[in-house]
Amino acid sequence: MQASAAWSQEHLEDDAQRVQGKLLKAFSEVTGIRAEPAHVDTQRWRYAQTTTPLGQSHLWDAKSGLGACGDWCLGHRVENAFVSGLELALAVA
Numbered sequence: 381m382q383a384s385a386a387w388s389q390e391h392l393e394d395d396a397q398r399v400q401g402k403l404l405k406a407f408s409e410v411t412g413i414r415a416e417p418a419h420v421d422t423q424r425w426r427y428a429q430t431t432t433p434l435g436q437s438h439l440w441d442a443k444s445g446l447g448a449c450g451d452w453c454l455g456h457r458v459e460n461a462f463v464s465g466l467e468l469a470l471a472v473a
C-alpha cells in the first residue's frame with residue numbers, strides 16, 4: 381500500500397504502528413479483504429518527492445567533466461529521471 385502525499389504529510393509524525401493500523405484498515409475497507417497479513421513493514425519516505433525541481437534537464441560542466449542528473453532536475457517521476465539521464469548522456473557524447 382502507498383499512501384498519498386497529502387495523507388502522508390498529515391500523518392508524518394504519527395507513530396509507525398498507528399500508521400500501519402490505519403493503512404491496513406483502509407486496505408480492508410477498499411478491497412473487502414479481511415485476511416491478516418503474514419508480514420507488514422512500514423516505511424516513511426520523508427523526502428520521496430522533489431517539491432521544487434531544478435527546471436533544467438541536467439547539469440554538465442565540460443571543463444571539469446562533471447555532470448549531474450536525476451528526477452529532481454525535472455520532477456519526481458521515473459520518466460523525469462530517464463529524460464534527465466538521457467540528456468546528460470547526449471551532452472557528454
Ligand SMILES: Cc1cc2nc3c(=O)[nH]c(=O)nc-3n(C[C@H](O)[C@H](O)[C@H](O)COP(=O)(O)OP(=O)(O)OC[C@H]3O[C@@H](n4cnc5c(N)ncnc54)[C@H](O)[C@@H]3O)c2cc1C
Pocket residue numbers: 425428449450451452456457458459461
Ligand atoms: C515509494 C516510492 C514510490 C514511487 N513510485 C513511483 C511510480 O509509481 N512511478 C514513478 O514514475 N515514479 C515513482 N517513484 C519515483 C521514482 O522511484 C524516482 O523518480 C526515480 O527512482 C528517480 O531515479 P533517479 O535515478 O533520479 O534516483 P534514484 O533512483 O534515487 O537513484 C539514486 C541512486 O544513487 C545512489 N546514491 C545516493 N547517494 C549516493 C552516494 N553518496 N554514493 C553512491 N551512490 C549514491 C542511491 O543508492 C540510488 O541507487 C517512487 C518513489 C518512491 C520513493
